[in-house]
Amino acid sequence: xxxxxxxxxxxxxxxxxxxxxxxxxxxxxxxxxxxxxxxxxxxxxxxxxxxxxxxxxxxxxxxxxxxxxxxxxxxxxxxxxxxxxxxxxxxxxxxxxxxxxxxxxxxxxxxxxxxxxxxxxxxxxxxxxxxxxxxxxxxxxxxxxxxxxxxxxxxxxxxxxxxxxxxxxxxxxxxxxxxxxxxxxxxxxxxxxxxxxxxxxxxxxxxxxxxxxxxxxxxxxxxxxxxxxxxxx
Amino acid sequence: xxxxxxxxxxxxxxxxxxxxxxxxxxxxxxxxxxxxxxxxxxxxxxxxxxxxxxxxxxxxxxxxxxxxxxxxxxxxxxxxxxxxxxxxxxxxxxxxxxxxxxxxxxxxxxxxxxxxxxxxxxxxxxxxxxxxxxxxxxxxxxxxxxxxxxxxxxxxxxxxxxxxxxxxxxxxxxxxxxxxxxxxxxxxxxxxxxxxxxxxxxxxxxxxxxxxxxxxxxxxxxxxxxxxxxxxxxxxxxxxxxxxxxxxxxxxxxxxxxxxxxxxxxxxxxxxxxxxxxxxxxxxxxxxxxxxxxxxxxxxxxxxxxxxxxxxxxxxxxxxxxxxxxxxxxxxxxxxxxxxxxxxxxxxxx
Numbered sequence: 179x180x181x182x183x184x185x186x187x188x189x190x191x192x193x194x195x196x197x198x199x200x201x202x203x204x205x206x207x208x209x210x211x212x213x214x215x216x217x218x219x220x221x222x223x224x225x226x227x228x229x230x231x232x233x234x235x236x237x238x239x240x241x242x243x244x245x246x247x248x249x250x251x252x253x254x255x256x257x258x259x260x261x262x263x264x265x266x267x268x269x270x271x272x273x274x275x276x277x278x279x280x281x282x283x284x285x286x287x288x289x290x291x292x293x294x295x296x297x298x299x300x301x302x303x304x305x306x307x308x309x310x311x312x313x314x315x316x317x318x319x320x321x322x323x324x325x326x327x328x329x330x331x332x333x334x335x336x337x338x339x340x341x342x343x344x345x346x347x348x349x350x351x352x353x354x355x356x357x358x359x360x361x362x363x364x365x366x367x368x369x370x371x372x373x374x375x376x377x378x379x380x381x382x383x384x385x386x387x388x389x390x391x392x393x394x395x396x397x398x399x400x401x402x403x404x405x406x407x408x409x410x411x
Numbered sequence: 412x413x414x415x416x417x418x419x420x421x422x423x424x425x426x427x428x429x430x431x432x433x434x435x436x437x438x439x440x441x442x443x444x445x446x447x448x449x450x451x452x453x454x455x456x457x458x459x460x461x462x463x464x465x466x467x468x469x470x471x472x473x474x475x476x477x478x479x480x481x482x483x484x485x486x487x488x489x490x491x492x493x494x495x496x497x498x499x500x501x502x503x504x505x506x507x508x509x510x511x512x513x514x515x516x517x518x519x520x521x522x523x524x525x526x527x528x529x530x531x532x533x534x535x536x537x538x539x540x541x542x543x544x545x546x547x548x549x550x551x552x553x554x555x556x557x558x559x560x561x562x563x564x565x566x567x568x569x570x571x572x573x574x575x576x577x578x579x580x581x582x583x584x585x586x587x588x589x590x591x592x593x594x595x596x597x598x599x600x601x602x603x604x605x606x607x608x609x610x611x612x613x614x615x616x617x618x619x620x621x622x623x624x625x626x627x628x629x630x631x632x633x634x635x636x637x638x639x640x641x642x643x644x645x646x647x648x649x650x651x652x653x654x655x656x657x658x659x660x661x662x663x664x665x666x667x668x669x670x671x672x673x674x675x676x677x678x679x680x681x682x683x684x685x686x687x688x689x690x691x692x693x694x695x696x697x698x699x700x701x702x703x704x705x706x707x708x709x710x711x712x713x714x715x716x717x718x719x720x721x722x723x724x725x726x727x728x729x730x731x732x733x734x735x736x737x738x739x740x741x742x743x744x745x746x747x748x749x750x751x752x753x754x755x756x757x758x759x760x761x
Contacts, residue, residue: 201753205739205740205741206739213731213732213733213734213736214731214732215684215732215733217684217686220728220731220732236561238731239727240561240613242736243730243731243733243736244733244736245711245733245734245736245737245738245739246680246732246733246734248673248677248703248706248707249673250733251676251677251680251683252680252683252684252732253676253679253680253683255676256676273673274671277672277673
């Protein structure tokens with residue numbers, strides 16, 4: 179009976195520390211599942227589904243489903259990564275401004291790439307990527323760190339210990355670095371879309387200050403390899 | 412028998428709470444049931460109705476008529492119910508005349524819960540032994556997947572009613588984990604009857620909502636209505652067939668009413684999901700809420716109206732895409748002693 183008791187112990191410990199637990203609750207019953215908006219997933223015929231997908235489908239047929247949030251839509255233009263980035267760029271709930279900045283950024287990227295495309299010689303024309311969504315995704319992927327550092331205090335001294343990062347954390351760090359870089363390191367007169375498109379194009383080609391920051395982090399982690407055993411999770 | 416000569420008031424004072432809630436004897440409950448049945452017949456006589464076919468609803472109506480009460484709380488008004496509903500189900504005395512308890516786990520405090528855990532674990536060991544026997548004989552293990560989606564485990568309250576004991580959340584979760592472990596084993600079919608005692612059928616078709624048939628107006632065009640709510644906004648939408656894709660809100664075109672792209676995207680979401688963008692016309696009225704809430708309300712209303720135009724399978728797809736659920740998120744109330752729903756006042760050292 180060791181397996182169920184271990185998980186139960188963790189939960190019990192967590193429930194026992196009331197002050198430290200944040201009050202995070204949702205208006206939905208815990209049995210509600212997340213909605214699936216993409217049209218393609220509903221058009222797959224039954225035979226192509228794997229075992230897990232079939233189980234998921236059976237579960238979805240029985241359980242209630244949450245309402246789709248206003249940022250999510252089945253159109254080709256709605257992208258979860260772009261919405262996340264827009265939300266992080268938003269200040270004081272001004273979603274209209276954040277969204278317009280994002281669309282201006284994507285437009286600026288497209289313009290720059292199309293200009294480059296028209297100026298390039300014939301043999302290089304195929305290598306130039308014009309789709310701003312592809313550029314955005316690739317740039318974010320290039321900015322994501324593989325390993326992170328966390329502060330662990332042992333015997334009075336605080337050490338920087340290399341620690342693996344989850345996917346969500348990597349994405350969040352990449353987006354956060356992009357936004358802070360564009361907000362602080364620009365001239366007062368340059369507009370945000372311009373600066374952002376510049377940084378995204380640099381990150382797409384694995385150049386620029388954010389990629390440098392990522393490499394610095396990796397080097398620090400490599401230097402502190404000796405303390406890796408301090409991690410207990 | 413010895414009797415204490417010098418006592419203190421503390422010893423003499425009887426601890427009223429220690430014996431637990433009032434215990435009702437079986438004879439007492441029987442007498443209550445007889446009195447209830449007799450009273451039911453008298454009441455039926457008084458009201459001039461047939462005593463044989465006097466149901467509980469008739470009793471409630473009669474009591475409300477004879478003893479009108481202006482009290483707010485329904486539980487405080489006079490009521491006449493069957494004694495099994497009034498007196499909670501209790502355990503009989505668990506020990507014999509000599510004071511020795513019947514059950515060997517009596518002194519744990521929760522004898523039925525622990526005996527249940529022991530029983531379930533015994534079944535688990537049984538199944539594992541059977542599995543080992545099958546492996547020893549090189550026979551294939553039965554791999555019929557039990558349909559987990561169609562059933563759910565008993566809730567904590569139902570389990571408490573079954574065991575007649577209070578449980579903590581932790582104990583309940585431990586029991587459920589054990590049951591899941593038992594059900595997940597390949598040879599669990601042997602103990603199927605035991606597991607079924609603790610599982611309940613969930614209605615497979617969650618969307619047992621009646622889809623209204625299409626209505627036809629004077630020109631012969633099919634249309635259907637739907638209503639939707641989001642935060643404080645409420646909307647009604649009328650979707651017409653054979654249209655060009657024009658959408659009108661409160662008499663104004665959507666391009667003028669919703670200048671923000673996100674809201675227009677939300678309005679078109681149900682149509683785009685079903686692939687019917689240019690085929691329907693929509694006229695909606697909306698009031699209350701802000702711009703995003705109104706857009707969400709119209710989206711729900713149009714999705715509900717589109718159900719009548721579309722096959723059942725597509726309705727199920729719409730439900731799984733989250734188009735047909737009412738969004739329950741509302742503004743959280745401000746609490747006293749805090750500045751907002753979550754934000755606390757600035758902490759000042761002095």
